[in-house]
Amino acid sequence: MNTTTLASTTRLNPVSRTLPVLLAMEDDAEDVGRLSPDDRLTCHVHGRWIHQCVASPLHVNPITRHRWCRSCATALTVSIDELSGDVTMFCPRCGHGESAASARLIAACRASLAAARRRFGAQAA
Template identity: 95%
Template sequence: MTTTTLASTTRLNPVSRTLPVLLALEDDAEDVGRLSPDDRLTCHVHGRWIHQCVASPLHVNPVTRHRWCRSCATALTVSVDELSGAVTMACPRCGHGESTASARLITACRASLAAARAQAATRVA
């Protein structure tokens, strides 16, 4: 099975879609194997942009290491600065906790933030 990445051309053009439409499109794309759950810009659980709810305990997964520091067995803290676009995750104990899964989640959050900004700008224009 081949899945897309954030750089893929099949990214569903988030700027031209409302959040509810993009949620449905990403659900469908994920269901048929065209989109990896790690690359979603929306959260099917919370019905929001992923950067808006990534700090929820529901987004911590010790098995896949999403927002999880294996060495400290602790959930990573999340910081999303909507003004600068910065997204960071770090272990509150050791300051580290990097993993491939968390790096993909950070990338998805940055893309989600950019898409939400672009969508807001098109509504204003």
């Protein structure tokens, strides 16, 4: 299965799509194996940009280590600065909790923030 990140896929250009259209396009791309669930800019559960709902308990997964510190068995705390575009996740107990899954989630949140900003800028122009 060959998956690709949304940022590199011109066919799913998030700037030219409304959120509902991009949600549907990402659902379809994920269903046929052209988009990894970790690379989505939108959340199919909440119907929002991923950076807007990533702090939800539904986005914690101890099995895959998305937003999870294995050593402390604790959900990671999420901090998103929409002005600077900074996204961080850390364990409230040990201060660490890094994992490949959370790193991909952070990257998706950063891309989601950037796409939402470009989308807002395109609407304002």
